[in-house]
Amino acid sequence: xxxxxxxxxxxxxxxxxxxxxxxxxxxxxxxxxxxxxxxxxxxxxxxxxxxxxxxxxxxxxxxxxxxxxxxxxxxxxxxxxxxxxxxxxxxxxxxxxx
Amino acid sequence: xxxxxxxxxxxxxxxxxxxxxxxxxxxxxxxxxxxxxxxxxxxxxxxxxxxxxxxxxxxxxxxxxxxxxxxxxxxxxxxxxxxxxxxxxxxxxxxxxxxxxxxxxxxxxxxxxxxxxxxxxxxxxxxxxxxxxxxxxxxxxxxxxxxxxxxxxxxxxxxxxxxxxxxxxxxxxxxxxxxxxxxxxxxxxxxxxxxxxxxxxxxxxxxxxxxxxxxxxxxxxxxxxxxxxxxxxxxxxxxxxxxxxxxxxxxxxxxxxxxxxxxxxxxxxxxxxxxxxxxxxxxxxxxxxxxxxxxxxxxxxxxxxxxxxxxxxxxxxxxxxxxxxxxxxxxxxxxxxxxxxxxxxxxxxxxxxxxxxxxxxxxxxxxxxxxxxxxxxxxxxxxxxxxxxxxxxxxxxxxxxxxxxxxxxxxxxxxxxxxxxxxxxxxxxxxxxxxxxxxxxxxxxxxxxxxxxxxxxxxxxxxxxxxxxxxxxxxxxxxxxxxxxxxxxxxxxxxxxxxxxxxxxxxxxxxxxxxxxxxxxxxxxxxxxxxxxxxxxxxxxxxxxxxxxxxxxxxxxxxxxxxxxxxxxxxxxxxxxxxxxxxxxxxxxxxxxxxxxxxxxxxxxxxxxxxxxxxxxxxxxxxxxxxxxxxxxxxxxxxxxxxxxxxxxxxxxxxxxxxxxxxxxxxxxxxxxxxxxxxx
Numbered sequence: 001x002x003x004x005x006x007x008x009x010x011x012x013x014x015x016x017x018x019x020x021x022x023x024x025x026x027x028x029x030x031x032x033x034x035x036x037x038x039x040x041x042x043x044x045x046x047x048x049x050x051x052x053x054x055x056x057x058x059x060x061x062x063x064x065x066x067x068x069x070x071x072x073x074x075x076x077x078x079x080x081x082x083x084x085x086x087x088x089x090x091x092x093x094x095x096x097x098x
Numbered sequence: 099x100x101x102x103x104x105x106x107x108x109x110x111x112x113x114x115x116x117x118x119x120x121x122x123x124x125x126x127x128x129x130x131x132x133x134x135x136x137x138x139x140x141x142x143x144x145x146x147x148x149x150x151x152x153x154x155x156x157x158x159x160x161x162x163x164x165x166x167x168x169x170x171x172x173x174x175x176x177x178x179x180x181x182x183x184x185x186x187x188x189x190x191x192x193x194x195x196x197x198x199x200x201x202x203x204x205x206x207x208x209x210x211x212x213x214x215x216x217x218x219x220x221x222x223x224x225x226x227x228x229x230x231x232x233x234x235x236x237x238x239x240x241x242x243x244x245x246x247x248x249x250x251x252x253x254x255x256x257x258x259x260x261x262x263x264x265x266x267x268x269x270x271x272x273x274x275x276x277x278x279x280x281x282x283x284x285x286x287x288x289x290x291x292x293x294x295x296x297x298x299x300x301x302x303x304x305x306x307x308x309x310x311x312x313x314x315x316x317x318x319x320x321x322x323x324x325x326x327x328x329x330x331x332x333x334x335x336x337x338x339x340x341x342x343x344x345x346x347x348x349x350x351x352x353x354x355x356x357x358x359x360x361x362x363x364x365x366x367x368x369x370x371x372x373x374x375x376x377x378x379x380x381x382x383x384x385x386x387x388x389x390x391x392x393x394x395x396x397x398x399x400x401x402x403x404x405x406x407x408x409x410x411x412x413x414x415x416x417x418x419x420x421x422x423x424x425x426x427x428x429x430x431x432x433x434x435x436x437x438x439x440x441x442x443x444x445x446x447x448x449x450x451x452x453x454x455x456x457x458x459x460x461x462x463x464x465x466x467x468x469x470x471x472x473x474x475x476x477x478x479x480x481x482x483x484x485x486x487x488x489x490x491x492x493x494x495x496x497x498x499x500x501x502x503x504x505x506x507x508x509x510x511x512x513x514x515x516x517x518x519x520x521x522x523x524x525x526x527x528x529x530x531x532x533x534x535x536x537x538x539x540x541x542x543x544x545x546x547x548x549x550x551x552x553x554x555x556x557x558x559x560x561x562x563x564x565x566x567x568x569x570x571x572x573x574x575x576x577x578x579x580x581x582x583x584x585x586x587x588x589x590x591x592x593x594x595x596x597x598x599x600x601x602x603x604x605x606x607x608x609x610x611x612x613x614x615x616x617x618x619x620x621x622x623x624x625x626x627x628x629x630x631x632x633x634x635x636x637x638x639x640x641x642x643x644x645x646x647x648x649x650x651x652x653x654x655x656x657x658x659x660x661x662x663x664x665x666x667x668x669x670x671x672x673x674x675x676x677x678x679x680x681x682x683x684x685x686x687x688x689x690x691x692x693x694x695x696x697x698x699x700x701x702x703x704x705x706x707x708x709x710x711x712x713x714x715x716x717x718x719x720x721x722x723x724x725x726x727x728x729x730x731x732x733x734x735x736x737x738x739x740x741x742x743x744x745x746x747x748x749x750x751x752x753x754x755x756x757x758x759x760x761x762x763x764x765x766x767x768x769x770x771x772x773x774x775x776x777x778x
Contacts, residue, residue, distance in 0.1 A: 022692045054746070061746060
């Protein structure tokens, strides 16, 4: 899994390329923690992420909790399978998914 | 028993025969002595009698005047005649003869004679004396001839009448010629007849005394001989027979009769001591045979146990890997003796690698078997414990074996590791027969490669490895030289060509059928020839590494997640599962697998995945041996809470339940078994 980060002022776009599973989630978590400071708008671009497991959801939840304090967070371009996961777990209610 | 009976017959007839023969011999001998003695006694007695009688005749002849014979017959000189007759009668009586008579034979034929004097002893005989002038006829030729001889002036022997003749008892008659005074002419014949009763009496008393002494001698000699023979010959023989019978019955030497001093006869003593020695030797021999036999039995039992241990040490349960669908394997080992120096082995080194070994130790029997066990253990233990490439493994095994190879034995090994997912075999050939591969669409072919030295031959050498590839449906045939070098009664070898030909007859058959066919053909070829070498074969059929993989035994660790995912993708793509269902299944399995990896074991353990499908559903069974835990009992998370209140735990199980069509948990035989069912 690769993470492409684009920082425009206080807006951070993290494009996740590849599967987000138990083994790759810590990588995302680390990348998030490195870059999230001072970010007011966090965007996860999931166009290239076909899969997420609960480990991935955990990172999204952690990000959401951080962003609730310092700005906003949204998820874009989630594929159908990932969307289903968000919906089943109620994450679609707490995360802004566009 | 038949033998003993025979001995019995000999026993009775022996003493009887000896005594009887002895008696007969003594009787014959004494009879001969008696007869000879009697004959010489009789002869001398007769000579003596003859002489005496002739003397009497001569004396009587002096009483007769030969010149007056005719005158007496004519009645002249009556006084002289009477005086002569009187003196003759006196002589007759005093000498004890029967008759003295003077006759004048008729000289024309001597068959008639005229009596001149006739003096009869009344005591000895009751003859009526002939009157002078009485003419009698002589019928007996002996007398006729005697008369003629006397008239021819020849000497005449006395005539013996031994039996009764015309009523006369046995007697002797001495004849003498009466001559005229000028001694020119025989004028008459004087005969003296003397009875033989005296001689007969002497003879019979002689006979009786001889007979009595012979009988006494014979009886005495027989008694002495019998008692001597009995003591020195028959008794010892009987004792020997008794001892041999006892020995034959009891077969012991403890109650052995002492035969050493049994007889003074050298031969019997030698026979007795010979029998004694033979019994002792025989007994010792039997004892030693018994010992050898029991030793042999013990060795036989140990060998059969050894044989079981040896056969038990190599995998012999087939199918050996019922849960592996990538290959089918079968192997056979038939040692030429109870235990052999060949072996085969196969074992999984990990989920994707199967190690294959076939080897042949130099020599046969127990030494080869011991060497074989050591080699077999080393190869497997090195392979499973320290691992490494086939060449590294054989290098290590070789060094270990060379270290203490006191008997300079060696072992040829073909060792290969098959990567099940790809069909690649990395192998080392330490002086072993080249493997044979049967391509699914072609005939069997020997895969030749340069061999390395046999293991155990030289320490510190490095073995080269090479690669072979199996495609789906290919068969690998491994064997020892017992197959191509099996020989028949004509000392012909089975040979590689025949082996390949026989293998080619098995196209499409299972490894088990292939090996049984080869074995049958080898046996058929060998016929009555004894199996000379161990016969060991292994056959593997490779069913291909892809698409069929439906089982996974894997250590439950987070790092192995990719492998689990790859395993699932591989299978699900193979069955044509939709992408959406695939993702959902992979997600569910990840959640369960990570759960097991994180919580099931205190240290670490394994998880087993089994996949199966039918027309529209796929079933995933996930097992672990960890602590009992039913994930379905966990309370579902509240998914309506705000982000700040959300907890992350329980989401995985919750998703699994939501994404799968059915999730069933059971705990059985120490295993957590979770069954996921999903329509695809």
